Amino acid sequence: MWRAVRPFRVHYGAVRSRPGGSPQGSSLARRALSASAIRPDAGLEAGLSATVPTEPILNALGEPTFQSLGLGHAYPSGWVQSGLELIHVQSGLPWWVNIVTATCLLRFLLFPIVVNAQRSMAAMHNVMPQVKQAQAKILNASDRKAGQAASQEYQRILKDNKVSPLGPFGPMLIQGGCFTSMFFGIRGMANQPVESMQSQGILWFTDLTVADPLLVLPVVTAGSLFLFIYSNAEIDSGAMGQTVRKVMLALPVLSIPAMCFFPAALNLYWLTNNILTIGQAMLIKLPAVRTQLGIPARREYTPQEAEIVASFLPRAKPKEESLSSSTHQPLKGQIQDFTDIEKRVKASQAARRRKQS
Numbered sequence: 476m477w478r479a480v481r482p483f484r485v486h487y488g489a490v491r492s493r494p495g496g497s498p499q500g501s502s503l504a505r506r507a508l509s510a511s512a513i514r515p516d517a518g519l520e521a522g523l524s525a526t527v528p529t530e531p532i533l534n535a536l537g538e539p540t541f542q543s544l545g546l547g548h549a550y551p552s553g554w555v556q557s558g559l560e561l562i563h564v565q566s567g568l569p570w571w572v573n574i575v576t577a578t579c580l581l582r583f584l585l586f587p588i589v590v591n592a593q594r595s596m597a598a599m600h601n602v603m604p605q606v607k608q609a610q611a612k613i614l615n616a617s618d619r620k621a622g623q624a625a626s627q628e629y630q631r632i633l634k635d636n637k638v639s640p641l642g643p644f645g646p647m648l649i650q651g652g653c654f655t656s657m658f659f660g661i662r663g664m665a666n667q668p669v670e671s672m673q674s675q676g677i678l679w680f681t682d683l684t685v686a687d688p689l690l691v692l693p694v695v696t697a698g699s700l701f702l703f704i705y706s707n708a709e710i711d712s713g714a715m716g717q718t719v720r721k722v723m724l725a726l727p728v729l730s731i732p733a734m735c736f737f738p739a740a741l742n743l744y745w746l747t748n749n750i751l752t753i754g755q756a757m758l759i760k761l762p763a764v765r766t767q768l769g770i771p772a773r774r775e776y777t778p779q780e781a782e783i784v785a786s787f788l789p790r791a792k793p794k795e796e797s798l799s800s801s802t803h804q805p806l807k808g809q810i811q812d813f814t815d816i817e818k819r820v821k822a823s824q825a826a827r828r829r830k831q832s
Contacts, residue, residue, distance in 0.1 A: 535564055538671050546663060551652070555660030569675035570683055574661065574740055575747050581653060582751040588646045590768050593759055595642035597771045602636045604780040657744060665738035676739060683740035692742035693734035699749035701727040706753060 532543045540560070541547035547557040555577075563573045599606075609629035616622035633639060664672060668684035676683045680692060687693060704723050734742060758764055765772065776784060 536567065536671075538669075541669075544667055544669070546667060546669075551656035552658075552660035552663060555656050556664060559660070559664070563671075569677070570669075570672045570740070571675060571677045571743060574683075574744050578657070578744055578747040579751065581657065582748065582755065585650055585653060586755065588649055589755060590759070590770065592643050592646035593765075593768075593770050595638065595646075597773050598636060598638045599640070599642065600773050601771060602632060602638060604776065604783045605632050606640075607783045654748065657748075658741065661740050661744055662738065665740050672740060680739040680743075683743070684738055686736055687739050687742060690735055692739060692746065693731055693737065696734055696742050696746045696749065697727040697731045699746055699753070700730070703749050703753050703756075706756060 532540045541556055547553050547560065559573055559577055562568075562577060563570065566573070566576075568576070606629070609625060609632055612625035613622060613629060616625050665684040672683040674681060679689055680687050701724065704727070734745075737745075759768070759770065762772070
């Protein structure tokens with residue numbers, strides 16, 4: 476044994492005493508030569524272990540786990556993937572059923588947020604004429620004192636009615652985040668692809684990882700999206716102009732070319748989500764349901780109030796005018812218009828109170 480090891484000792488000693496050699500390099504050389512002397516096949520085993528791939532970890536269904544496929548990461552889309560895997564493994568149902576089930580569960584969990592959004596939009600709708608009048612007074616204030624008084628009146632209207640112009644946007648952001656997470660989560664599963672998704676579709680789209688060969692799902696999904704926007708589901712038509720509404724109605728048609736390349740699993744999720752959203756919106760429109768959920772009734776505007784809401788807000792003065800004048804001059808014509816409308820509204824309200832009394 477001493478005769479076998481001794482030459483290597485002499486060899487690494489020569490390496491160690493080489494001029495300019497670093498201590499770190501000598502240490503590494505010593506370890507490598509010593510390991511080779513004791514176990515000549517150690518380097519071969521290390522090389523084989525580095526090149527031979529490890530077998531993926533299997534779940535209870537005998538399928539590779541999402542973690543072994545690089546899915547189910549720490550981002551929100553990874554949470555979606557982990558949830559879908561949990562439903563699939565625990566239920567043993569095919570993937571198309573799992574996607575529909577997960578979408579239904581998500582819409583059920585989001586229903587309280589939808590109700591809060593409807594409450595906020597209904598309350599804002601009922602005080603919109605007063606809000607528009609207060610905004611007009613702020614923009615047309617003749618001096619700083621009048622502007623502060625108008626701003627305080629605007630804040631008082633919002634506080635007394637417990638409304639906020641940004642109220643509906645919070646629930647919309649939450650729902651948008653959930654939709655985006657589901658979208659990218661399912662797309663990541665189809666792009667991997669998850670092998671079992673290639674045979675657990677339904678009807679003509681048995682492979683959920685590729686696009687619909689008949690292009691039926693993209694067209695139906697775009698149609699449901701158009702119906703969702705047209706029926707004004709979860710969107711207050713009074714809060715957006717006609718131009719914005721027309722653009723939104725054109726989006727489903729413009730999105731059909733992109734949908735044709737989406738995996739069938741993605742179009743299945745989108746279609747299911749649109750159908751459930753439309754159903755929830757129709758349910759919330761029922762008076763008995765709105766009363767039970769505490770959603771205020773949307774009152775009808777008088778002609779004068781409708782004129783206020785439909786009117787554009789007064790434009791700000793040009794820069795040249797504001798720089799040339801030392802005092803802010805009011806826009807008299809616009810102030811007069813809003814004053815006349817306000818007088819007609821007050822007269823109409825007084826007449827209505829006299830009739831009721």
